[in-house]
Amino acid sequence: MTAPLLEVEGVERRFGGVRALAGASFTVGGDGIVGLIGPNGAGKTTLFDTIAGRQVPDAGRIRLSGQDVTRWPPQRRAALGLQRTFQECRVMPGWTLRENLLFAARPRGLAGALAAAFTRRDRLPGWAPARAEALLRLATLEAYADAPASVLSFGQRRMVEIAAALMTRPRWLLLDEPAAGINPGLLDALSRFLRAAHEEGGGLFLIVEHNMEFIMGLAARIVVMHGGAVLEDGAPEVVRASPRVVEAYLG
Ligand SMILES: Nc1ncnc2c1ncn2[C@@H]1O[C@H](COP(=O)(O)OP(=O)(O)OP(=O)(O)O)[C@@H](O)[C@H]1O
Ligand SMILES: [Mg+2]
Incomplete structure (x- = not known):
């Protein structure tokens, strides 16, 4: 099986006058847990929607293991091995x-x-x-x-x-704010579960999260979005120390 490569290249999405995605680009090659952070309205959920096929970008490309899936419907991406959760919990x-x-x-x-x-x-x-x-x-x-x-x-x-x-x-798993609204006493259990699930099955976990302690402790790499584009991308300690990230978000 090939590595779960994800390529996001120059993705743009407008809603009327709002530029939700303004040329977002990053590549994740292989297994791992990657965090996607950024202020409210930075475009994180919209980016998830374009990766999962719920939104078609106005410009740019999404590739999964080298295949251009930009215009594929969600079902077809799921069949390739992509799964997601939503910002609002969807359990019956x-x-x-x-x-x-x-x-x-x-x-x-x-x-x-x-x-x-x-x-x-x-x-x-x-x-x-x-x-x-x-x-x-x-x-x-x-x-x-x-x-x-x-x-x-x-x-x-x-x-x-x-x-x-x-x-x-799934080879690609997109989680939108899994720790949001969770009792602090359960955060460790959630973190252990995600780590264990990743160890057990591998794959690329891409996790949108506002809880910095949670995501910095879990992810080996953090992509920071701001204004619909990638502002910073690196190890948690690099991102935490980045002056522009501190200014735009963490400060
Ligand atoms: N369906 C839509 N119609 C109109 N505007 C939208 C729509 N979806 C998103 N937007 C706008 O696009 C921008 C990016 O929104 P998005 O939900 O992607 O941000 P986010 O980074 O996920 O924010 P949060 O951290 O609050 O969840 C925001 O200004 C939002 O209001
Ligand atoms: Mg969101």
Whole structure:
């Protein structure tokens, strides 16, 4: 399998008069945990949307392992091995944790959607139940496997959402503010889970985060966005000491 290369090249996106992305460029080659930080409105979520296919950029290119996917729909990118979570948590509260995870393993596309419309368990791949168990253990949530997600804390639900995204062993995993709104007591558990999941399955984890302590402790590399473009890119200690990052964001 080739390395999970991600290339973002000169990506631009306008919303009316707002230039959400103004020529964002960076490349991440291979496995690793990379942080994407920057002030509110810097364009982080919009960039995620263009990488995942929810938005088509006005200009620029997105490549996954050398393939130009700029105009591919999200499903096709998912089939290549890209998964994401959203800034707002998307777990089904009435379903058990196991059901939430198994649902993420269902076949995609029209056939999958039709099957899912009739029964959540239909046409599940054979590997799915064991994978769900393994991920719940990694998240230390196995005791809740058959409980509805609604009994969990917000932070635990976040972990279920991430576990669901990990079901298909993504090569690119985009997480939008996984630590936002989480009880500080759970941040360590979330961090350990992400580290363990990365060790177990590899891949490129790209994580948008405002919690500096959390992301600097987790990521080996940090890309800083400001005004729709990349302001700085380097190891956490380099970024933390960068005068322009301090001025635009950390200061
Ligand atoms: N669908 C949209 N329609 C209009 N403007 C938008 C839309 N999506 C984003 N924007 C604008 O584009 C800019 C970048 O937004 P984006 O959500 O990408 O920022 P962000 O870095 O994710 O911010 P935050 O840290 O607050 O989540 C902002 O000015 C935002 O208001
Ligand atoms: Mg955002």
